[in-house]
Amino acid sequence: MGGLWSWGGASVLLRGSRFSLTNAVDADVGANSIKTYYLSESQYFNIDIQTGSDGSKYVDLVLSGNLDREEHATHNLILTAVDGGVPRRSGTASIVINVLDINDNAPQFSQQVFAVNVSENSPAGTVVMTLNATDLDEGSNAELVYSYTLYTSEKTQELFSLEPKSGEIKVKGVIDYEESQSFEMYVQAQDRGANPLSGHCKVMVFVTDLNDNYPEVTIKSVKSALTEDVPVGTLIAVVTVRDRDSGANGEVELALNQKQSLPFLLNKSSEVQNTPIYKQGMNQGEYDSSINLLNTELLLVMLVIQALQFGFFISFLV
Ligand SMILES: [Ca+2]
Ligand SMILES: [Ca+2]
Ligand SMILES: [Ca+2]
Ligand SMILES: [Ca+2]
Incomplete structure (x- = not known):
């Protein structure tokens, strides 16, 4: 009874495009005796029936909407042909329309x-x-x-x-x-x-940031040699420390080696990076060994400054 008629169309086809379906319906209904055609309901297609000079009917499928493969990739229609006889006879054809893709969508990212x-x-x-x-x-x-x-x-x-x-x-x-x-x-x-x-x-x-940089300690010696009568409070050296890391990875605490009792004071200056070392007011009992050193004519003291982040030692000679 029914024939299958397949057509691959593309979404570039304009509304009003038409395709002949006259041969779509099989011979169950004599082509010359067809009185009319019906098309199943579709919002994209309808039919247009023409009558030839010999009375035969011609049917065109007409595109009445805009095809969009992304919305509807396939359209299934049924065309019915009806003759004028008594009783009425009809034949149907299944029409499958596959909408071919065109490149009408740009790639999209989920976020800009x-x-x-x-x-x-x-x-x-x-x-x-x-x-x-x-x-x-x-x-x-x-x-x-x-x-x-x-x-x-x-x-x-x-x-x-x-x-x-x-x-x-x-x-x-x-x-x-x-x-x-x-x-x-x-x-x-x-x-x-x-x-x-x-x-x-x-x-x-x-x-x-990772803690991948050691503190860099540099010492600018203000006085390389001291005499024993150097006044308390004299600036002896300026220590500069720098750590290229950020945040806690770049924080460095400077300290004089506390194991040696030396008459020097590491004074944290307002600028964290520059730390002056001062000669400290001495308590004789506390700084015994240092005083002995200070009593020598020419003083040689090894200051050990610790940059505490890695237990990093810098030796400084005065
Ligand atoms: Ca497309
Ligand atoms: Ca595309
Ligand atoms: Ca780092
Ligand atoms: Ca660091």
């Missing part, structure tokens, strides 16, 4: 800006994040290729790789918090359609 953290010194190959854009089309129209756009600095591209297919951003170079605390990446996902479309996003990578 992504923010991720990466620890400094992370080994090469560490995955920072995986981008995953979506494209509503199908086949090559939805196959995505990720790449940096020109807005991404060369340095950033040297330090982080972007896998074109998987969208994985991986560490490629040495990430040093002390050099750069953050990186900005501008990424595009482009489909492989004949007329490719692309979507964009920005990735902010924030580097987290």
